[in-house]
Amino acid sequence: MESGGKSSKDKVVAVVGGGLVGALNACYFARRGFQVEVFESRDDIREAKIVRGRSINLALSHRGRQALSRVGMEEKIVSKGIPMHSRMIHSLNGKQSPIPYGKKGQVTVCVMCRNAGLAERYPNAKMNFDHKLWLWSPTHVLLLWLEGRPDGSAQSLQADLIVGCDGAFSTIRKQFLRRSRFNFSQTYIPHGYLELTMPPVAGEFAMKPNYLHIWPRNTFMMIALPNLDKTFTCTLFMPFDEFEKITTGDDVMEFFQEYFPDAIPLIGVEALKTDYFRLPAQAMVSIKCSPYHINDKCVLMGDSAHAVVPFYGQGMNAGFEDCIVFDEIMDQCNEDFSAVLPEYTRVRVPDDHTIADLAMYNYVEMRAHVNSKWFLFRKKVDDI
Numbered sequence: 001m002e003s004g005g006k007s008s009k010d011k012v013v014a015v016v017g018g019g020l021v022g023a024l025n026a027c028y029f030a031r032r033g034f035q036v037e038v039f040e041s042r043d044d045i046r047e048a049k050i051v052r053g054r055s056i057n058l059a060l061s062h063r064g065r066q067a068l069s070r071v072g073m074e075e076k077i078v079s080k081g082i083p084m085h086s087r088m089i090h091s092l093n094g095k096q097s098p099i100p101y102g103k104k105g106q107v108t109v110c111v112m113c114r115n116a117g118l119a120e121r122y123p124n125a126k127m128n129f130d131h132k133l134w135l136w137s138p139t140h141v142l143l144l145w146l147e148g149r150p151d152g153s154a155q156s157l158q159a160d161l162i163v164g165c166d167g168a169f170s171t172i173r174k175q176f177l178r179r180s181r182f183n184f185s186q187t188y189i190p191h192g193y194l195e196l197t198m199p200p201v202a203g204e205f206a207m208k209p210n211y212l213h214i215w216p217r218n219t220f221m222m223i224a225l226p227n228l229d230k231t232f233t234c235t236l237f238m239p240f241d242e243f244e245k246i247t248t249g250d251d252v253m254e255f256f257q258e259y260f261p262d263a264i265p266l267i268g269v270e271a272l273k274t275d276y277f278r279l280p281a282q283a284m285v286s287i288k289c290s291p292y293h294i295n296d297k298c299v300l301m302g303d304s305a306h307a308v309v310p311f312y313g314q315g316m317n318a319g320f321e322d323c324i325v326f327d328e329i330m331d332q333c334n335e336d337f338s339a340v341l342p343e344y345t346r347v348r349v350p351d352d353h354t355i356a357d358l359a360m361y362n363y364v365e366m367r368a369h370v371n372s373k374w375f376l377f378r379k380k381v382d383d384i
C-alpha cells in the first residue's frame, strides 16, 4: 500500500522490545511488507535456560489466540502449550476441588513466552538482540541510539514509525512524559510475587497437569501452571511485609507448613529452603496512560501502554489484542500513520483501561473470595 509518497516496503518500522508483544507486532508489520527492525535488550531468550525474575509460562486465552491466528501462529504456539480446562482449588486440609472454566470445551492454554523469533520467518523482519535503546527523539529525524552491542558502541537508525513494546518500564514512554497533555498513572500494589519450581515425580507431573492450581489463603495466594518439561511453575503472591518476615530456611518451612502443607513434598524441602531465597520477591504495578501515540511517529503497545496486575491473566492477551486492533485500523486508514495512530488511541485506550480495572478488581476477589461462596457463584456464571 502507498501512503505519504512511500510504499510500505520502503518504510522502516522500528519495534523496540522483542518480548511477547514486540515479537508478534513485528509479524503484523512484516506481513504488510514494511522493513521491520526489532531491538531487544536481552539475549535471544530461546537460547536461555533461565529467564531471570520473569514468569515463563502464561495463560493464553481467547483474545490472545485470535491475535496469533491472524498471523498464522496460533497452532504453532498452542501445540507447544498445555490446555487447562479447569482451576483446581487446594484447601488447607489438602482437599482438591476442580472448577471448570466457562462453557464446556472452553480452555485456557498455558504457553511458554519464548516466542522472540516469531518474526524471523519474514525476510523483511530482523531481530537485533543485545540492543538496548537508551535515547530517542520524536522531533526532527527519528533516531534510535542503541547500546549493548558486543563492542560497546552505539548505533542510530532513522525509522518511519517507532513502536514501543518495551514493557512496563518503557524507555520509549519517557519521551511521552515530557510532553504536554500526556496522562500517566502508576500504582504499585502491596503484594509481590516469587516463583518456585515443582519438579516431576518419576518423570511425570507431580499434580494433574490440565489445571490452573490455586491455593487461596485470603491475603496470600499460590498458583501453579504446568510446563512442557513436566514441571510446574508455582507463583506465591504475598504482601511485601510478609515476605520480609521470612528470613531463614526454617521460616520458609514453618510458613509452608501453616499455609501450603500439601505443596511441601511436591516442591521438596531442600528446594523450598534454597529456591525461596534465589531471587527477591518482584513488585507488581498497574500503569495507565493516554494518548498512546506521538503524531504519526510513535505508538505504545503492550505493557508499555498498559501494564496490569496479573490477577486477571490478561496482560499478554490484551497486548496481543493491541496488535490485532492496530492492524484493523491500518486497513481502515489505508496505512496512513497520521490517521491510524490517533484512531488507535481513540479506540484502544478505554478498553485497555477497563482491563486494568478488572485486573485490579480480581486482585481483591481472587485472594479473599476464591474459596468462598463467590467462587460457587462465579462457577454458575461461567456455566451460563
Ligand code: FAD
Pocket: 016, 017, 018, 019, 020, 021, 022, 039, 040, 041, 042, 055, 057, 058, 059, 060, 131, 132, 133, 134, 165, 166, 167, 168, 169, 170, 171, 193, 235, 301, 302, 303, 304, 308, 310, 313, 314, 315, 316, 317, 318, 319
Ligand atoms: P514484556 O514482556 O515486558 O517485554 C518487553 C521487552 O522489551 C523485554 O523483552 C525487554 O527486555 C525489552 N526492553 C525493555 N527495555 C528495552 C530497551 N530500552 N531497549 C530494548 N529492549 C527493551 N499475562 C497473561 O496474558 N496471562 C498470564 O497468565 C499472565 N501471567 C502473569 C504472571 C505474572 C507473575 C506477571 C508479572 C505477569 C503476567 N502476565 C500475564 C502479564 C504478561 O507477562 C505481560 O502483560 C506481558 O509480558 C507484556 O508483554 P510485553 O511484550 O508488552 O512486555
